[in-house]
Amino acid sequence: xxxxxxxxxxxxxxxxxxxxxxxxxxxxxxxxxxxxxxxxxxxxxxxxxxxxxxxxxxxxxxxxxxxxxxxxxxxxxxxxxxxxxxxxxxxxxxxxxxxxxxxxxxxxxxxxxxxxxxxxxx
Amino acid sequence: xxxxxxxxxxxxxxxxxxxxxxxxxxxxxxxxxxxxxxxxxxxxxxxxxxxxxxxxxxxxxxxxxxxxxxxxxxxxxxxxxxxxxxxxxxxxxxxxxxxxxxxxx
Numbered sequence: 742x743x744x745x746x747x748x749x750x751x752x753x754x755x756x757x758x759x760x761x762x763x764x765x766x767x768x769x770x771x772x773x774x775x776x777x778x779x780x781x782x783x784x785x786x787x788x789x790x791x792x793x794x795x796x797x798x799x800x801x802x803x804x805x806x807x808x809x810x811x812x813x814x815x816x817x818x819x820x821x822x823x824x825x826x827x828x829x830x831x832x833x834x835x836x837x838x839x840x841x842x843x844x845x846x847x848x849x850x851x852x853x854x855x856x857x858x859x860x861x862x863x
Numbered sequence: 864x865x866x867x868x869x870x871x872x873x874x875x876x877x878x879x880x881x882x883x884x885x886x887x888x889x890x891x892x893x894x895x896x897x898x899x900x901x902x903x904x905x906x907x908x909x910x911x912x913x914x915x916x917x918x919x920x921x922x923x924x925x926x927x928x929x930x931x932x933x934x935x936x937x938x939x940x941x942x943x944x945x946x947x948x949x950x951x952x953x954x955x956x957x958x959x960x961x962x963x964x965x966x967x968x
Binding site: 850854855 | 864893894895897899901905906907908909912913916918948950952954955957958959960961962963964
């Protein structure tokens with residue numbers, strides 16, 4: 742089955758760093774733009790960052806720009822999110838998602854992982 | 864940045880009801896609008912893409928419409944499995960913003 746599995750979450754102190762990973766299986770990873778979306782406890786979905794197939798296009802939410810870095814390794818079929826200068830407001834479940842390009846030319850997040858929890862607290 | 868506003872934020876309905884959720888963008892986004900369903904403890908699941916296209920495997924009681932700035936998600940006859948939170952999301956340009964969610968209870 743097509744699958745995304747996140748890992749790397751945990752408890753970290755404010756100002757600390759963490760690297761999330763997302764392993765893809767059963768699809769051609771290199772053909773898809775990939776995305777991180779987060780959800781704070783009891784809150785809605787927040788798009789965090791997207792990276793194009795060959796890493797040529799990278800976008801970030803203003804809330805994480807300059808602190809988070811998205812990357813991918815197509816040979817390893819993996820997506821990463823390096824998070825630094827973490828704040829309490831970064832506490833959330835982080836999902837990786839595949840962006841499928843539809844006939845209209847836009848994208849939809851059609852496959853999601855189950856998420857990994859990041860807690861920023863002293 | 865494009866902001867997405869959903870209404871209502873919460874909705875009380877019963878099995879068999881026809882339910883409509885609206886989503887408004889702060890600028891025109893053509894039909895670059897997707898709808899997701901999320902149940903507690905689960906990842907979101909796409910229902911509708913490009914405003915009105917039904918994702919494979921999603922029951923036809925779900926439908927979407929709209930273009931420009933105003934969009935709707937309709938559930939024609941609410942089923943027990945449909946009680947969840949629904950999000951719209953624009954894919955016109957990054958940041959690919961979500962609406963704040965509609966909790967259907």
